[in-house]
Amino acid sequence: MNAKQxxxxxxxxxxxxxxxxxxxxxxxxxGNKSQSNKETISTAKTPKQLIIPLSQHIGQPAEAVVxxxxxxxxxxxxxxxxxxxxxxxxxxxxxxxxxxEEHAVPHPSGLVALCIIIDTDxxxxxxxxxxxxxxxxxAEHSIHNLTHEQITTQIAQAGIVGLGGALFPSAAKLxxxxxxxxxxxxxxxxxxxxxxxxxxxxxRRRPEEVILGILLIKxxxxxxxxLIGIEDNKPEAYQALLAAISGxxxxxxxxxxxxxxxxxxxxxxxxxxxxxxxxxxxVPSRGLPMDIGIICHxxxxxxxxxxxxxxGEPLISRIVTVTGGAxxxxxNIEVLIGTPIREVLDQxxxxxxxxxxxxxxxxxxxxxxxxxDVPVTKASNCLLISEQGELATPPPAMPCIRCAxxxxxxxxxxxxxxxxxxxxxxxxxxxxxxxxxxCIECGCCSYACPSNIPLxxxxxxxxxxxxxxxxERNKANIARERHEFRLERLEKAKQAKAExxxxxxxxxxxxxxxxxxxxxxxxxxxxxxxxxxxxxxxxDLIQEAIARAKVKKAQxxxxxxxxDNLTADQQRQIDEANERRSIE
Amino acid sequence: MFLAQSSPFLKPGLSVAKMMRAxxxxxxxxxxxxxYVFGYGILVNIILSIIFALSFETSxxxxxxxxxxTYLSDSSALLTxxxxxxxxxxxxxxxxxxxxxxxxxxIAKQLYGGLGYNTFNPAMVAYAILLISFPAQMxxxxxxxTMLLSQVDGxxxxxxxxxxxxxxxxxxxxxxxxxxxxxSPLGIVRTAISSxxxxxxxxxxxxxxxxxxxxxxxxxxxxxxxVGGLVMLRKGLISWHIPVSLLATLGFLxxxxxxxxxxxxxxxxxxxxxxxxMLGAFFIATDPxxxxxxxxxxxxxxxxxxxxxxxxxxWGGYPDAIAFSVLIMNMCAPLLDYYTQPRVYGHGLDDHQxx
Numbered sequence: 001m002n003a004k005q006x007x008x009x010x011x012x013x014x015x016x017x018x019x020x021x022x023x024x025x026x027x028x029x030x031g032n033k034s035q036s037n038k039e040t041i042s043t044a045k046t047p048k049q050l051i052i053p054l055s056q057h058i059g060q061p062a063e064a065v066v067x068x069x070x071x072x073x074x075x076x077x078x079x080x081x082x083x084x085x086x087x088x089x090x091x092x093x094x095x096x097x098x099x100x101e102e103h104a105v106p107h108p109s110g111l112v113a114l115c116i117i118i119d120t121d122x123x124x125x126x127x128x129x130x131x132x133x134x135x136x137x138x139a140e141h142s143i144h145n146l147t148h149e150q151i152t153t154q155i156a157q158a159g160i161v162g163l164g165g166a167l168f169p170s171a172a173k174l175x176x177x178x179x180x181x182x183x184x185x186x187x188x189x190x191x192x193x194x195x196x197x198x199x200x201x202x203x204r205r206r207p208e209e210v211i212l213g214i215l216l217i218k219x220x221x222x223x224x225x226x227l228i229g230i231e232d233n234k235p236e237a238y239q240a241l242l243a244a245i246s247g248x249x250x251x252x253x254x255x256x257x258x259x260x261x262x263x264x265x266x267x268x269x270x271x272x273x274x275x276x277x278x279x280x281x282x283v284p285s286r287g288l289p290m291d292i293g294i295i296c297h298x299x300x301x302x303x304x305x306x307x308x309x310x311x312g313e314p315l316i317s318r319i320v321t322v323t324g325g326a327x328x329x330x331x332n333i334e335v336l337i338g339t340p341i342r343e344v345l346d347q348x349x350x351x352x353x354x355x356x357x358x359x360x361x362x363x364x365x366x367x368x369x370x371x372x373d374v375p376v377t378k379a380s381n382c383l384l385i386s387e388q389g390e391l392a393t394p395p396p397a398m399p400c401i402r403c404a405x406x407x408x409x410x411x412x413x414x415x416x417x418x419x420x421x422x423x424x425x426x427x428x429x430x431x432x433x434x435x436x437x438x439c440i441e442c443g444c445c446s447y448a449c450p451s452n453i454p455l456x457x458x459x460x461x462x463x464x465x466x467x468x469x470x471x472e473r474n475k476a477n478i479a480r481e482r483h484e485f486r487l488e489r490l491e492k493a494k495q496a497k498a499e500x501x502x503x504x505x506x507x508x509x510x511x512x513x514x515x516x517x518x519x520x521x522x523x524x525x526x527x528x529x530x531x532x533x534x535x536x537x538x539x540d541l542i543q544e545a546i547a548r549a550k551v552k553k554a555q556x557x558x559x560x561x562x563x564d565n566l567t568a569d570q571q572r573q574i575d576e577a578n579e580r581r582s583i584e
Numbered sequence: 585m586f587l588a589q590s591s592p593f594l595k596p597g598l599s600v601a602k603m604m605r606a607x608x609x610x611x612x613x614x615x616x617x618x619x620y621v622f623g624y625g626i627l628v629n630i631i632l633s634i635i636f637a638l639s640f641e642t643s644x645x646x647x648x649x650x651x652x653x654t655y656l657s658d659s660s661a662l663l664t665x666x667x668x669x670x671x672x673x674x675x676x677x678x679x680x681x682x683x684x685x686x687x688x689x690x691i692a693k694q695l696y697g698g699l700g701y702n703t704f705n706p707a708m709v710a711y712a713i714l715l716i717s718f719p720a721q722m723x724x725x726x727x728x729x730t731m732l733l734s735q736v737d738g739x740x741x742x743x744x745x746x747x748x749x750x751x752x753x754x755x756x757x758x759x760x761x762x763x764x765x766x767x768s769p770l771g772i773v774r775t776a777i778s779s780x781x782x783x784x785x786x787x788x789x790x791x792x793x794x795x796x797x798x799x800x801x802x803x804x805x806x807x808x809x810x811v812g813g814l815v816m817l818r819k820g821l822i823s824w825h826i827p828v829s830l831l832a833t834l835g836f837l838x839x840x841x842x843x844x845x846x847x848x849x850x851x852x853x854x855x856x857x858x859x860x861x862m863l864g865a866f867f868i869a870t871d872p873x874x875x876x877x878x879x880x881x882x883x884x885x886x887x888x889x890x891x892x893x894x895x896x897x898x899w900g901g902y903p904d905a906i907a908f909s910v911l912i913m914n915m916c917a918p919l920l921d922y923y924t925q926p927r928v929y930g931h932g933l934d935d936h937q938x939x
Binding site: 023029108194272276282283284285286287355356357358359361363364365366367368369370371372384386391392393394395396398399400401402403404405407408411412413414415417418434435438443446447448449450451452454456457 | 586587588589590591592593594595596597598599600602603654658660698699700701823872873875877878879882921925926927928929930931933
C-alpha cells in the first residue's frame with residue numbers, strides 16, 4: 001500500500017460518521033510505530049528450554065498437574081486453574097519437565113516465581129487439540145449453533161487472559177458479563193502507546209481471526225452493540241478489519257460490528273478513556289465497565305479466542321513487538337510463552353553493546369528489566385530495547401513549582417500536584433481523599449512535569465502504603481476481636497465458676513442450717529452421728545470435683561492427640577491455610 | 585544488568601529553567617518598550633536587581649547547604665529580579681532595589697523553603713514592602729514618559745547620567761528631580777477624581793494622562809507586555825485562565841461603573857492599558873508557585889486579582905494595585921484549590937450520566 005492510498009484511508013477514518021466524545025488531558029506522543037509494523041509476523045524458534053511461570057494472570061497461581069520427569073506434548077495442560085479467578089497454563093512445546101522451581105520472571109526488581117521448566121525435544125508434537133469449529137464453517141451459522149457454555153469452557157480451558165495488559169482471566173470476565181446484562185461490547189484496538197505494534201500487525205495480517213474471535217465473544221456476551229475502537233494512526237489495520245467484516249455477512253437481526261477510528265492521543269487506549277470516547281459514559285470509580293453495561297476486550301484476546309475455538313489451541317504463544325534503537329530489524333514475532341527473552345533477541349538481532357534499557361511493555365507504562373534471562377509471558381506485548389539517548393534519563397528532580405501541567409494532562413481529572421504533596425509527606429489519608437486510587441498510572445503527569453518529578457512512582461507508593469495499612473488494620477482488627485472474645489470467654493468462665501461456688505456455698509449453708517435444726521430438734525445424745533454425716537457430705541463434693549477435673553484433662557489430651565500425629569502433608573496444608581489467613 | 589528506571593521512559597526535555605528562561609525572553613519586548621518610554625533607569629534597575637538577586641540567592645543556598653549550581657541555574661531568581669527591576673520607579677536609588685530584592689529573595693522565597701515553597705509572590709512582596717516603607721521614593725521617582733528618542737529640552741537622563749543618579753544621587757548640573765518626574769497617569773486620574781478637582785473629560789482636555797488607549801506612555805509598555813503574554817499563551821507556557829479572567833473582570837468592572845458615572849470613571853481601556861495591568865496579568869499573576877492550580881480555581885484567582893485591582897485603584901489608597909491584589913489572592917490560593925477540585929473521572933456520576 002503506498003503513501004497516497006494511506007492518506008486517503010486516513011482521511012476516510014477521520015471523516016467516519018460516528019459521534020465521539022473526548023477525555024480531558026492526555027498528551028500527544030510521537031508514535032514510533034513505523035519501525036516495526038511493516039513486516040509480516042515472523043515466528044520465533046522453539047528454545048532448548050521453556051520457562052513457564054505458573055502465575056501469568058490476575059488471581060490465584062495455577063496448580064501444577066505434571067511432575068518432574070513427565071513427558072509433555074505441545075499444548076498439554078501443565079497446571080490447572082486454581083479457584084474462580086485463575087487460568088490454566090499449557091506446555092508451549094513438547095519435551096520433558098525438567099524442573100518445577102523458582103525462576104526469575106519479568107519483573108522490575110528481578111523477582112522469582114514458581115515456573116515449570118521444560119527441556120524441549122526435536123519433534124514438537126501437538127497434544128490432541130479439540131476445536132469446536134473449523135475454518136470451513138461459515139461464521140453466521142456455526143457460531144450460532146454453539147452454546148455460551150461451550151464457548152466459555154473452551155476459553156477457560158485455553159487459559160486465555162486479557163492480553164491488553166490487564167491479564168484478567170477472560171472466562172471469568174465473560175461469566176460476570178453474562179450475569180450483569182452487558183449490552184455493549186467494546187473491542188480495544190487503540191494501541192495508544194508508542195513503539196508497540198503487535199495489535200496493529202495482528203489486525204493487518206490476521207483480520208479474519210480477529211473478527212471471528214469478536215463474533216464469538218459477542219455471542220457469549222449477548223451484546224446489542226459491538227464497537228471496535230482503533231486509533232486513527234492505523235489506516236491499514238482499519239482497512240483490513242473493514243474488508244474482513246464485509247466477508248462475514250451477519251444476519252440482519254444481529255447487531256453489526258462498527259469500527260470506530262478515535263483520535264490518536266495518549267492514553268486513548270486506556271479502558272476508561274476508550275469507553276468515554278466511544279460512549280460518553282464513565283466507569284464508576286472503583287467499579288467495572290459492566291456496572292454501566294459495557295464489557296471491554298482487547299483485540300489480541302479476541303484472536304486468542306478464535307485460536308481456542310477454531311483450532312482448539314490453548315494460549316501458548318503471543319505476538320511480541322521487538323523494537324528500539326538497539327534492534328537491528330525491529331519486527332513483530334510470534335513467540336512461545338516461556339521462551340527466554342535472550343533467545344528472542346538473538347533471533348531478531350540486537351546490538352548488545354548498544355543496549356541501554358530493556359523495557360517490557362511500552363515506554364509510558366512498561367517496566368525496565370534488570371536481566372534478559374527471563375521468559376516471555378502472556379503479558380509480554382513489547383520488548384523495547386533502547387540505545388543510549390533514545391529514551392530519556394531524566395535529570396534529578398527539582399521542586400514542584402505547582403505549574404499544574406500534570407493536572408492539565410491527567411485523563412482522570414486528578415490533581416497530581418496535590419497527591420504528590422501528600423504522598424511525599426506520607427499523609428496517606430489526604431492522598432486517598434484526593435482519589436489517588438483513581439490514578440491509572442498512565443504516566444502523563446510524569447511526562448508533563450518540568451521538574452522531572454517521578455509522580456507516578458509516588459502514587460504507586462501511596463497506593464501500596466494505603467493497601468498495606470489497610471491490611472495491617474484488618475489484621476489488628478481480627479487480633480483485637482480475638483482478644484476481646486478471649487477476655488469475654490474468660491470472664492464468662494470466671495462468672496460461671498463464681499456462680500457454681502456460690503451455689504455450692506448456699507447448698508452447704510442450707511444443709512448446715514438444716515443439720516443445725518435437726519440437731520436442735522434431736523436429743524444431745526445423737527450429736528456425734530450428725531457430725532459424721534456432715535464430713536461425709538463435704539468429702540463427696542471433693543470427690544466430685546476431682547472426677548470432673550480428670551474428665552477435663554482426659555478431654556484435653558484427646559484433643560492434643562488430634563494435632564500431634566499429623567502427616568507431613570497435613571501439616572503443610574495447615575501451614576498453608578494459616579499463611580493464607582495471615583495474608584488475607 | 586541494564587539501566588533500571590521507572591516508567592514513563594519518555595520525556596519531552598522540559599525543565600523549570602527552560603520555562604523560566606522562555607518567560608524572561610518574552611518579557612523583553614515589554615522591557616525594551618519600558619526603557620524607551622521611561623528612560624535608562626529601568627535598565628539600571630534590572631541590572632542592579634539581577635546582581636543583588638543572584639548574590640542573595642547564592643549566599644542563602646550556601647547557608648542552607650543546597651546545591652548552588654542546580655538551583656541558581658533554574659533561573660527563577662533571575663525572573664524575580666527582572667520583574668522587580670521593571671516594576672520599580674525608573675529613577676529608583678540603588679538601595680531601594682537592594683532592600684526590595686533582599687525581601688524578595690531572602691525572606692519571601694528562601695526563608696519559606698526556596699523555589700516551590702513560597703506562599704507569596706517574591707517580587708510582589710518586595711514591591712509591597714517598599715511601597716509601604718518608602719512611599720515617597722516609590723511614587724516620586726517615576727520619570728515622565730518622555731520617549732528616549734524624542735528628547736524634549738533635555739528632560740531625560742542619558743545612561744551614564746542615570747547610573748550616576750541612581751548609584752550616587754548626583755544629577756546633571758541644570759536638572760532637578762522635579763523636572764524629570766511626574767505623577768503616573770493612574771495617579772493623576774486618581775488624585776483629580778478623588779479630590780473632585782476635575783472630571784474625566786477635563787483631565788482628558790489637560791492632555792497629560794490619557795493616551796490613545798490607556799495612560800500616556802504606559803499604554804505602549806502594556807501593549808508590548810500583552811504581545812509577549814499572548815505568545816506565552818500560544819506556546820503553552822501559561823494557561824489562559826488567569827490572564828483572561830483577570831483582564832475580563834477588570835474590564836467588566838470598569839465598564840459597569842463607568843456606565844453609571846462617566847464623569848468619574850475612566851474607560852475600561854484606560855484600566856487595561858495603564859499601570860502594570862498587562863505585566864501583572866501575564867507575567868506576575870501567572871507565577872505558578874503562588875497561584876491557584878485547578879482550572880476553576882485559576883479563574884477565581886484571576887478574577888479576584890482583577891476585582892481587587894479595580895477596587896484599590898478606584899477607592900483604595902494607591903494609584904496602582906497589582907502587588908496588593910496578587911498578595912491578597914496568594915493567601916486565598918490554597919483555599920481556592922481546595923474548594924475547586926475538578927470532578928474526578930467516575931465520581932458523582934448520578935447526575936452526570938443521566939444527560
